Amino acid sequence: MLKHFFKGVIICLILCGSFVTSGSIGHTAAPKNKYLVELTNFNNNIQNSLIREGFTIVDHYSLDQMQFALVSSDNKGIKELKKVPYVKKAEADQPVKAMGYSQMIPWGIKNTGAVKLRGKGCACSIAIIDTGISDHVDLKGRVKAKVTYLYGKEIKGEALDNSKVQHGTHVAGIIAANNNGIGVAGMDPQANLLIIKAMGDDDKGYLSDVSKGIAWAIEKKAKVINMSLGIEGNSAILENIFKKAYDKGILMVVASGNDGGNVSYPASSPYVISVGAVDQSNHATPWSNADKRLTIFAPGDSILSTVFKKDYYYMSGTSMAAPHVTGALGFLLPKYNGPQNGQEVEWMKQRLRDYGDPVTIGSGKNKFTVPSLNIYKSYYSLK
Template sequence: MKIISFHRRTPFQQILADLQAHVSDQKEHQTWSCYNDLSCLCVTKQVYERHQAHFNRYPATVEDDVTVSVHAEEEIPWGVRYVGAEKLWKRGRGAGVKIAVIDTGISREHFELRDQIKGGINLVSGRQNGHGTHVAGIIVAEMNQRGIVGVSPEAHLYDVRAFGEDGKSSLGTILRAINWSIENKMDIINMSFGMPQYSEALARSVEKARKQGIVMVASAGNNGGAVEYPARYKGVVGVSAIDQNGKLADFSSRGKGANIKAPGVDILSTWPGNQFKTLNGTSMAAPHVTGLKALEISRSRKNKE
């Protein structure tokens, strides 16, 4: 589009009548937008170039139709800042890294998430709750000058719904969820859930995923004591929760299996209904690490190109 501002001393209606007489194609007439009080005319680039000699008969300023943005800012939650995501974005934002979120389901209509969710599977029936949506936003909330932004805003998210509205699942369903993630060649699996007892079957499933090169990240637990499974398994990155001062949260599980600490107190993220909510928990800490792993994988691939 070209925007033409004619000299105010030349009667605009005279100019317009002259141009209309010169241009005989009715379709071209329809591409014009006139602002009589401004002595301005908007035409397509094609029309301008076709009749440029005639336009040039009149003193005018000709401008391209540039992009204009609102002065809005999206919030970078404290956890995203704390893990250093902003500096890492200079080298990539996780583009194309496939992340399975095994959780209660994700609100796929949320404006921060809908473009980043690339697929998934529903392994349970009934309504969702907001837990999975909150986890998803920490990882991939889009950089769109609205709302918030996640740690790896260009990663590809896969909604693997294995938990019901009550936040509970079964071991068999979790095994199916991990197996789906393996078969669909995920790069990372986020597991913001846990159980206190060891399971041989789950241990084997985790080992299978690890041998396929999948990075597995799990929340340590919120019992204030021993780390739960699957975070405690070898080959899984177990994540405990810290507050804004870097202090381990009172509720966070700790000890063997807690490989890393990440923000998990007063974490703002996405919530169903295009909303946002602040939550606490190691469930919030794990996706910070998942996002960092996505950035790491993306950088590694870029360096190999």
Template sequence: MDIGTQNVENKIIVFKKGTRPSQRFEIYKKYGLAVEKNFRSLNIAICRAKRPEVFSLLSEEPWIESVEEDVSVYIQVIPESVKIYSLRGQEIPWGIEKLRAPECWKSFNGDEIRVGVIDTGVDATHPDLKENLKELMGTYKKNLISDDNGHGSHVSGTIAAVNNDIGVVGVAPKAKIISIKAFDKNGSGQLSGILEAIDWCIDSKVDVINMSFGISNDSNALKRVIKEAYDNGIVLVAAAGNNGKKDGVLYPAKYEEVMAVTACDRRGVFAPFSSQGKEVDFIAPGVDVLSCYNNGGYVLMSGTSMACPHVSGACALILSKKRIKPSELKEALARTARSLGYSKEKQGAGFIDVRKALSIIE
């Protein structure tokens, strides 16, 4: 082992708001920290130290709000649910029909709306996706932007698969996908990569961010970047989680600024794997959902990961009629949602009816 690199750790340092660059630099110098990534506008930095005990001393500094572990983050799919699906011609997936999205397409189809998909990447040559791919970048590994898992392509297809007489159609078939690969081939990523991805979405002025992932522990850094995105007028949608527990909603779905989505099947039955909690906003199709996959393919998948992009796509449809604030969009969806007969902890305001929601947007 190289003696110069042993005991190296990365941590997320959250500085108090208003901290000046010179004050941050003073901290780096005093503790011998190497800055891996600096989010200047957020007062957050990813730092490395050769001696782990250094980080425990930082809490005593007046300019530090918290020092966090760079924890692992996971996509919210049920692994054993993935089933290859053969298509002839084009098929509109059941969930998109249930949302009544096809009834909107003659007038509104997500045209020019930019949806940031923070996921495992995307199959950039997929015949149902390539036309709607606007930008691709990666935070997991800078030179790796393609989907080596399939999850990101599936999520992107639910949002914006092209209406082209082949394969499937997305909820908003003319929305533009901004793909940010933040997860590896196993569907695992790091919190630092998520922070970078959301920060990049803010700078790129996306309209919606789809987050089909979650972590169980709160994070000051994640909370801060989520609030920054929301304050910039970005609509935020996240998977509630697949732990099946009461009061089990994961972060970032648990944050007030984010729409938390649980899953149901085609009969409207609540998916038992869905996390529950008072933070739940909507329920959407999440069992045996048909969408795009790697290598130009199509599969069925289940999870709140699959429910989440149905809501993101619905938001893109509505925004293509009128650019409204995230709070106004959420209110329109909630006012027109249909109850499936479950508690708020399971369904929030209910199942989205995007046609009705569009009808009340003036």
């Protein structure tokens, strides 16, 4: 679930790069020496003076009262150019290149150790039940199937994220943003995403749509289902669906809630992996729901991920913590060799707990410890 704030947009100069162009760029052969010159004036006498000294005027332009020229020469250097009358300043013309796109590894990917496990994911099918997904440049090739179940209606092959905060797209980026040198990288850039849009533009939906989305994900052979959502009260029908998925060994990862209380439903179901949020210091955030039923903590404070078609926002919430665990499970799935039933779910839970970093909650008699995700240690069985 999304905590009710987000922190700005990464300035395009950082993530999108910056570049300089002027007019069209051709492919003609360049002279041996080119120089940018500031002149005291520009007239025929000055042009003739440059030509006499062996320089060719390639271009000339002015800015307010300042006069500039681009000159070239095959055999004269800058020392000779600076001696020419009317030349105030001269310097070699330098190549300018686009800064290009730079990639940032979000702190959650670093702190969980996922960045050290690049290439070790299982390329498994991971379902996301949320607000859909935008056609983001950093998620290109990751989505394998989409469907919308909204207000009882079904739209096959479509799941466009029209929500104002791009909740579903942000979750998808945390799990699987491409490791392509731009924007951000996700927990498992090899993951294959199955997108179920079950919440509308207002980030709200219905239990019936979510339950149908789970059934679709199971039919599509999803190994993990991410649900960064919550409902008021419990649901016996949803619990039966969870049990059915559990019995098939399907891992359902659910955000614990953001009101600072006990783990909310459906994260409180015994058939799911419930996830609370920690900050960069590995302390539980004050707004994260947590009690002894919580399976694990994961990064959820100020998480940078994908939104819209090419943007990136910081968001906070257990909604951001859950997909860290979802992506991490892609590393552990190949290590499991047992039956495809509830034993697989319990094995995964135990593996996450045994090698996580301890986080203490409460004080005195109410104090308890819940591990925080460290997928590197879980992968290699390191204490």
